[in-house]
Amino acid sequence: MIAKRTARLTTLVALPAALALAGAMPAAAHTGSHSGSHQAAAENxxxxxxxxxxxxxxxxxxxMLTLKGRDLNVKIEATGLVPGQPHAQHIHGSTDGHDFHCPDASADKxxxxxxxxxxxxxSYGDINISLTTKGDTTKKSGLDVTRMPVADKDGKVSYERVITVSQKVADHIKDLHVVQHGIDTNGNKKYDFNKGKSELDPKLPQEATxxxxxxxxAGAAVGSMPVGGVETGSGGTQGVEAPGMLAGGAAAVLGAGALGALAVRRRRAADSLR
Incomplete structure (x- = not known):
């Protein structure tokens, strides 16, 4: 549910790299290292x-991620999402040699x-790119729901955008992965507190984040050697932005009555990009 028009979530998290290292969800250990000198040309x-x-x-x-130099064309076709709700989506992972991957049920600590x-x-690392429909694509826009795609009445999301990425992202594109957020654990087709509060902000339902x-x-595997080798450390939740940083955006998920208007605005914004 989205509140009145001006509410927005301006920050998802700002977890330092040490938060998301393999210690909390151990990745496979490796020996040796890969040279990144050829990577930019090879990854196109x-x-x-x-x-x-x-x-x-x-x-x-x-x-589908298509890389030409530093221009990354991202196309997403997804189904089974919560209808009529915004779904934050990102490219996660490391450009510094950490071995991240999609989590499994064992991550439910x-x-x-x-x-x-x-x-x-x-498991999946910090945000590298926020897959917004327009404007900023840094992790600061991680939950800016006014610029995230909204699922249609059937729970489908179609997204396409060309984003200019850093050279490090271009060089390490195979080390990264895509995550979409927003679940409906009790089948009522909206975000609520059925699973309690989000750890990002107690004003937000867990379902929303x-x-x-x-x-x-494709071709990357759990435990694969990222360019530059594997670094290890310990994980945790330290480094999550203070709840006050997200307070203004909490209403964007919890407020009632503006969801339809936001969906229309989002569709118009998406159409303007085509």
Whole structure:
């Protein structure tokens, strides 16, 4: 549910790299290292990401990432998402050699039946790119719902955007992966507090921020050696932005009555990009 028009979530998280290292969700250990000197030229091309459900969401889809130099064309077709609701989506992972991947049910450390955002981050890493429909694409826009795609009445999302990425992202594109957020655990087709409060802000329901699907680039595998080798550390939730930073945006998810208007605005914004 979205509140009145001006509400927005301006920050998802600002977790330092140390938060999301493999210690909290151990990745396979490796020996040796890969040279990144050839990577920029080698990574130009198209890569398929098969999005698979997390948290029993029923969501699935395909993302196609086409890299030409530093221009990344992202196309996503997804189904099974919460109808009429905004779905934050990002490219997660490391450009510094950390081995991240999609989480499984074992990431649910408090055994509440939901892998929350904070529980999933040690597996899939911090945000590299926010897949907004226009404007800023940094992690600061991670939950700016006014610029995230809204699922249609059938729970489908179609998204396409060309984003100019950093050279590090271009060089390490195979180390990254796509995550979509927003689940409906009790089948009432909206975000509510059925699974309690989000750890990002107690004003937000867990359903609004929990991951719904995740996919790795075809050819990448759990435990694969990222360019630059694997670094290890310990994970946790330290580094999540203070709840006050998100307070203004909480109303954007919890308020009633403006969802239809937002959906129309989002569709118009998406049409303007085509």
């Amino acid at each position: 091309g198209s890569y398929q990401v098969d999005l698979e459900q997390l948290n029993g969401s029923g969501a699935s889809g395909t993302a 408090n055994s509440d039946g939901v892998v929350s955002t904070a529980e999933g981050l040690p 929990a991951p719904a699907s995740c996919g790795m680039l």
